[in-house]
Amino acid sequence: MPACFLSMQATEAAITTDPVVRVVVRFRKEGPARFMSHLDLVRTFQRAARRAGVRMAYSQGVNPHPRMTIAAALPVGAAGLRELAAFDLAERIAPDDLIERMNSCLPEGVEIVEGWTAQSGRGTFGTRISSDWLVRIRLEEPPERPDMALKTALDEILRAENVLVERGESGTRDVRSRIASLICEKVDGMEAVLRMTLLQDEKFGARPQDVLGALAVRVGSVTLLSLERSALRTDGDSKSETERR
């Protein structure tokens, strides 16, 4: 009896279901789900769809996978209150029905809050993204008047000609033009809450960490306590355009 072993994986012939409808959803990602990476979140939605019996369209190719897009990745650990994703479905489902079925199959902290059928012929989310961030920090080398020091530092950043950050292989970037607004909302002892609107386009964008880096140069070491994206706007979908505040 021959008996060496092999491992084998087998899949049925590629499933190449064409999309029937694209549904765009707004969702929250918070609580324990904050710690999912972007890819973890994609897998979570795909699994939730399977559990909910929602038939998603599949990509073509050697290794077909359910078709979906998330507009903008969140850093691991950050919460998002109004994130955007699009699902390509292989069956027509009313957005409200989809939301109900998906929400009953999503883990704690991921929740779809609204959804709409995308206009045909439109791209998904475009390339310009604007994010509102709520950033809670602690000053590790507190100045005498933390509120004053912070205000001065933020003003300086906004007045600066450039804000240079290192982006690994992309080299040094000036993200000043990507900082649309930056204010200190609250100071409580060593802790402070900053609110900022950061932009991203097809080339690059500013990240909350970039601002904290620029801040640290001025007020000493800063610890990030929590990060929350409270709004996300893109230029790609008509509905999100109308939501601009």
Place this chain on the structure above:
Amino acid sequence: MHTSTKLDEILGRVLKPGRYAGGEYNITVKDPAAVRVHAAIAFPDVYEVGMSSLGFQIVHHFMNQREDTFCERVFAPWPDMERELRREGVALYTLETFTPLHKLDLVGFSLGSEATYTNVLTCLDLGGIPLRSAERTDSDPVVIAGGHCAFNPEPMAPFIDAFVVGEGEEVVGELLDVFGQMKGGKRQDILLALTGIEGVYVPAFYSWSHDCEGRLTGYTHDPRVPRTVRKRVVRDFEALDYPRAPVVPNIEAVHDRISVEVMRGCTRGCRFCQAGMITRPVRERSAPKISEMSAELLSATGFDEVSLVSLSTADYSGVECAVRGLIDDFGVQGVSVSLPSLRADAFSVKLASEIQKVRKSGLTFAPEAGTQRLRDVINKNISDEDIFSAAMSAWRQGWSRIKLYFMIGLPSETDCDVLGIAELVREIRRQAWQLDKVRLSISVSVASFVPKPFTPFQWRAQASPEQLAHKIAVLRAALKMPGVKLSWNEPRDSQLEGLLARGDRRVAEVILAAWTNGARFDAWREERSHTAWEQALAETAIAPQYYTNRQRDYNEPLPWDHIDAGVSKKYLMLEDQRALIEHKTPDCRREKCQRCGIFARLLPEHAGYGSCYHD
């Protein structure tokens, strides 16, 4: 979700915080105040590994099945998390309700590998539980351990209150019955009561003696407890319940798929294989049952891959039927099937061709030894021809990368046997070239053989680190061929594994000392600390050679003599002697009963020898 801002800050600083955050889909949360027993099952390795363990899922499920029990999960923190917890004074907690371990009634460890022993100590210490059983008071949790390592419990005996030997499904319920009744009572009384359950071993009631030269001379036991502890076996595997809605990790695990256990036990009789000996007898689930389980688990988890697991899935009699059924039922939904341990022979090739599309990423064969002689010694009943034809048919099926697994340091091995590995690789390449003028890319992976308890080689001397280093050097020189890659494991690690696998209760002091010196995650190359272990051996004056590199006498007391794994010592001796004369033993499912003793001893209502598969 937890509410502690301190923990929030910690999670902001560690690698992969999703390991410690809980909140996954399908978690079970109960009100701890509304249950009799608040417990946790601990896996002494990282989250991603533990969540992929079927044994862990099974015990978790069987505990939570009970209305009177709430079983949470906990995993070993990676060293960065351990540092953070210590620095911030936060106790290791459960993932469902963020309860510190010391506040629980019961903590159960899943011991699948010796390399996780130091992590058990980390979990206990960080959880606020005294490390030694003897130091725990009535208000501390009772610490249980099970898994394959429980078959030689002695190296961990001082740290564990009670071991469960064998399959957990039934014993878990009995244990919770007894514990639930006696909870709140005296610790000694509870432990004594647990010894009344078959399969439960409480080390405190057994003590070992040594002669003046430190050789183990035997053990004595409290008259109130059984002299030997017999492993537990579930008889009706078909009807056995299983985790019906496993927790789906939020972060990527080692195996993101459902595992459907098609068969337990193995009768091939490979003489090096501990799993094959301690999981007997063979029991199967029917193909319709596999289909039913798969459907239920796929819709409960949303995974898109089914793995049909067992020690040797090609030996499962319903494999063709089950695979075809799965492809028919779920193929159109994009579900793939994986067979992690499939024989590479004509049968398996046929199976592969029945499946329309096969992901030809890489293919793994395990010839285990390079020469026919040595394969006869270890009873790996496979010929050179089988290997070549399997490799060639795999090539024809479209695989261009092949991985071959071998062991070095096997009993009676010479340099000729080691060079046989290179010969085999050369011949596979030659045949592939002849067939298609193509160079196969082959990775060769060699593991050092570590003799394990309850195998025919349990008395054998393990090759010393120096001998292993020599064999690796021989092989490296001989395998310098284009397209061939060789990987091996560090001889010192195998020596350590051998010490922990066949050690006695004294070895516990080495484990404790190594842990104190900083040993953590010994299975992980980047975390392993040889100095921690070397110092520990020096501090405890324990010579690993006594446990590893020495041929043991058949009459010598073994540290696991008080455990009854079902197969008899007589059978293991006979198999060891057959190995000496290079005599093969056939598979008892296909030929006659080999009298391993499993049914005669564990299932006495059967007619006796030969009745396992030939009723």
